[in-house]
Amino acid sequence: MSNFWLTIYAVPVLAIFAWYLRARWQKEEASIRAAEEAIAASMDEPPSLHPVIDPLKCIGCRSCVNACPEHHSHPVLGMIRGKARLIAPANCIGHGACKRACPVDAIELVFGTERRGVDIPTVKPNFETNVPGIFIAGELGGMGLIRNAIEQGRQALESVKKLDGIGKGNSLDVVIVGAGPAGFAASLAAVEAGLRFITVEQDSLGGTVAHFPRGKLVMTQPADLPIVGKMKFTKTSKEKLLEFWQGVEAKTKLRINYNERVTNVVAASAGNGFELTTSQASYTCRAVLLTIGRRGTPRQLGVPGEEKEKVAYRLIDPAEYQGRHVLVVGGGDSALEAAHSIADIPGTTVTLSYRSSAFSRAKAANRDRVEQLAKAGRMRVLMESNVREIRDDEVVIEYQGKAYKLPNQGVIVCAGGILQTGFLKSIGVEVETKFGTA
Ligand SMILES: Cc1cc2nc3c(=O)[nH]c(=O)nc-3n(C[C@H](O)[C@H](O)[C@H](O)COP(=O)(O)OP(=O)(O)OC[C@H]3O[C@@H](n4cnc5c(N)ncnc54)[C@H](O)[C@@H]3O)c2cc1C
Ligand code: SF4
16 A cells, blocks of 8 residues: 555554544543542532442443443542543442443452441331331431332332231321332322321422432432332423422322421331420331431521521522621531532622631632632631521621621531431331442
């Protein structure tokens, strides 16, 4: 072949190869940066179920990276030096799609890591715990995702129905604790079965889903909702999913006791069953179904005035705060994100109060944004400060040894959560701490 034809063919082939190498290099660089950022922001521990990739088996095909349903919103898996890596562990929510996509079985799904154990309650195949009559379904049992929670809620209620004493006596058949996807499905199954039950929810319908960021793309799989039939969503938004569930709640006349938190469960003094105490009342019941997820209960400040309606423990829509004086309390990512997204709404005055001297737990991007807004005079940041009182139109904050009164029409407390483990142990449910095992 003449040099002319060699050049005609070789140049485009070399150009495509060079373009491929460059694109691959750029992706690897982005993965390395994401992994470094995760470490710098202490976001390098996965919350629960996550993949562990065997580098000796991995052939670098990228199937797992592309299969992860979260990868359109934020990085989770990436390629580094030709091998797949969990680059942003805190973003992993345990879809497990990576394991199914891997052609060489290089991925294992495990709970916890060597450094950070994850507490998983011991649950039998019928969802009953070691305490006869107390059942667990949904994410609390270790299996995350909306579809799994719905399926488990429904199946756990089937097991509850089979207990001796259901439908007899004066007490309730079952108290369902939590109205996330698992508790919602279990409640519909209880209506369908004609059980005497109540559902108690400390917050609002939807559980963790109600806390997703506004407009979040929700990836799920069709699941069977009792009474309603197949819930056919695969890709939807948080808002559409919640609207659908609220519609079902209204249509089925399901009654859920919102803003009521279960604080204790003890064996009933007479017969089989339990006495259950909540923040509002106490109930006797034959069985308890815990569908309380793993997010825990928001930590409160414990200051006078915290019960006021203007106090919230999460930000739903920053636009609600337009034209108001808002106090955000906390130093993690949720606090910083809440503070800067409200400060971006014209006409708001935002104060961020944190009791420590540095935002060491938050992502660099959030820290930088808060710093920029503070420098531009669009947010007041009070480090090493403590909220002392919440009044109708003002808050009292202790800062540098003095008490300051600030005008206020809204408080958002992002002070972390109290984990479920203590509650489970206190009611006698066995919990196993997993350090990187299935
Ligand atoms: C950022 C993020 C994104 C996600 N994206 C997806 C996705 O795209 N697709 C998907 O399938 N899954 C996703 N998930 C996972 C999914 O949200 C959970 O697996 C699912 O919500 C678990 O349902 P659940 O009913 O078991 O628990 P939860 O949804 O956590 O509900 C538990 C409920 O119990 C209540 N509760 C807790 N303690 C008490 C108490 N003591 N008394 C009364 N009530 C109590 C809580 O207030 C809560 O409403 C995501 C999770 C996160 C964090
Ligand atoms: S799918 Fe399996 S082989 Fe392919 S990159 Fe991921 S871990 Fe490696």
